[in-house]
Amino acid sequence: MALLFELQDVGFEYDRIPALRGLSLQIAEGESVALLGANGSGKSTLLRILDALYFPSKGSTSFCGQRLTPELLNQDGFALSFRRRVALVFQNPDVQLFNPTVFDEVAFGPLQLQWPKEKVPSKVAETLELMGIAHLRDRPPYRLSGGEKKRVALASVIVLDPEVLLLDEPTSTLDPRSQGQIIDLIQEWKGSSKTVISATHQLEIVEDIASRIVVLEEGKVAATGTPAEILSNHELLLRANLVHAHRHSHGTLAHSHPHLHSHSKHEHEH
Amino acid sequence: MKRGGFLASTVVGFARALSRALMSEEIAHQPGLLQSLDPRVRVIGLFALVLAVTLSRKLAVVLALFLAAMMIALFSRVSIGILAKRVWLVVLAFTGVIALPAIFITPGNPVATFAGGSLRITAQGVATAVLLLARAETAVTFTTLLILCTPWAHALKALRFFRLPQEAIAMMAMTHRYIFLLIETAGQMLESRQSRTVGRLPAAEQRRMTARTAGVLLNKSIALSNDVYLAMQSRGFRGEVRILSDFRMRSWDYVGLLAFLCAGSIAVWIGR
Numbered sequence: 001m002a003l004l005f006e007l008q009d010v011g012f013e014y015d016r017i018p019a020l021r022g023l024s025l026q027i028a029e030g031e032s033v034a035l036l037g038a039n040g041s042g043k044s045t046l047l048r049i050l051d052a053l054y055f056p057s058k059g060s061t062s063f064c065g066q067r068l069t070p071e072l073l074n075q076d077g078f079a080l081s082f083r084r085r086v087a088l089v090f091q092n093p094d095v096q097l098f099n100p101t102v103f104d105e106v107a108f109g110p111l112q113l114q115w116p117k118e119k120v121p122s123k124v125a126e127t128l129e130l131m132g133i134a135h136l137r138d139r140p141p142y143r144l145s146g147g148e149k150k151r152v153a154l155a156s157v158i159v160l161d162p163e164v165l166l167l168d169e170p171t172s173t174l175d176p177r178s179q180g181q182i183i184d185l186i187q188e189w190k191g192s193s194k195t196v197i198s199a200t201h202q203l204e205i206v207e208d209i210a211s212r213i214v215v216l217e218e219g220k221v222a223a224t225g226t227p228a229e230i231l232s233n234h235e236l237l238l239r240a241n242l243v244h245a246h247r248h249s250h251g252t253l254a255h256s257h258p259h260l261h262s263h264s265k266h267e268h269e270h
Numbered sequence: 271m272k273r274g275g276f277l278a279s280t281v282v283g284f285a286r287a288l289s290r291a292l293m294s295e296e297i298a299h300q301p302g303l304l305q306s307l308d309p310r311v312r313v314i315g316l317f318a319l320v321l322a323v324t325l326s327r328k329l330a331v332v333l334a335l336f337l338a339a340m341m342i343a344l345f346s347r348v349s350i351g352i353l354a355k356r357v358w359l360v361v362l363a364f365t366g367v368i369a370l371p372a373i374f375i376t377p378g379n380p381v382a383t384f385a386g387g388s389l390r391i392t393a394q395g396v397a398t399a400v401l402l403l404a405r406a407e408t409a410v411t412f413t414t415l416l417i418l419c420t421p422w423a424h425a426l427k428a429l430r431f432f433r434l435p436q437e438a439i440a441m442m443a444m445t446h447r448y449i450f451l452l453i454e455t456a457g458q459m460l461e462s463r464q465s466r467t468v469g470r471l472p473a474a475e476q477r478r479m480t481a482r483t484a485g486v487l488l489n490k491s492i493a494l495s496n497d498v499y500l501a502m503q504s505r506g507f508r509g510e511v512r513i514l515s516d517f518r519m520r521s522w523d524y525v526g527l528l529a530f531l532c533a534g535s536i537a538v539w540i541g542r
Contacts, residue, residue: 112506
């Protein structure tokens, strides 16, 4: 598989507070990767760097061999081609919903990316159907429930049919049924030629959405491996703040052990 | 509810209702006089009338333009009640504060005296204050009609047609969303504060809390609107507004444009 993203010794700071510290990572075309980490581990920042919304203060990021820089993204030709190929779903759907109706919201991307106008309405309608939100088409996005907003945010990116999907906490704030539907969708993309990179701290979904896990800890890669390798490494999960020590007692005997749930196996160790 | 809390909730409630009305663009999608015109005609026409208002020196002309604004509102299905409550009262409060001193400081024929003659209201002062108020009310009414009756994306595209730079359009697009986020965040913070406040705080503590809240509100809404801009960029926005419908001038649009320009020119001529 051809190399898609290459990050070398990437550093990034918010007002002198480091978010990423010397992070190096390679992602190949068609891979499905889960960026696993606790809150503040740098997952969202990394996704924004991959989407060329942020640029590293140290190190470099390359996409298909081209170094991503603000100057390159200012070039109309490259920006258009990059935005057509790579799309990001933000963690907070509210920041992604700024149009007066759901239809306008989903049509925003295709119009900005200069699709033929006659193609836009049918593709938007098709995407609304696919996401089960066709009945919301004329509603203002801010009047929707949390789950509906998340679906509209996903629809606004899925409509673009990008080669690379960056998903920031794709199932957070969703009820179990909606979570299941989003996981099904990601699994479909996993089986296709798309590259799917999801940031999450939910251990129970990583096996379903990724074939490789990158564990982030304090802005660095702490480990990479298959879901089976990572999920069985309790010491790593504890250190990366992804599981907590569960204290309880059996009669008079009190003890503690890591506490984790797995969605697919519903493993619940005691 | 305490008086202060009631006032704050009422102000935030009004602001929320207005910003939601603007965001949902319900009025802009209704059939009506302004809505039937090409967005470019709306932008040029209503700006021409705003210019006429600011250049007119005669109260009668400004009042005639105000009447015209009310007629346009009626034919564009904009509720006069909404304009009165959410526009005219607010403008009256803000402009009134600026216009009030003019009643006393403008030299001229006194119509009333106070404090042993040291404070005088002059006829010229009253006329100046009324003209200032009438101009502000009329100009803001025309601008509000443009905003209420034109989807924001169409208004921005129309401005782009007049060669406004992409950067300015991007800033306006963000400002629109920023105001909405600011009001929404202010509403949520007020509700959260009310849910955690029992009894009445001392005045000094209230002032400190208000200052802290204002700072946090500003930071939160700036961070949110930065994220909104990133989300727009991520889906290809580069300052150029693109919408589904293409602007096309029909004969009705030319009639509308001519009517606006004639009304503006006549008002400037008579009111000079």
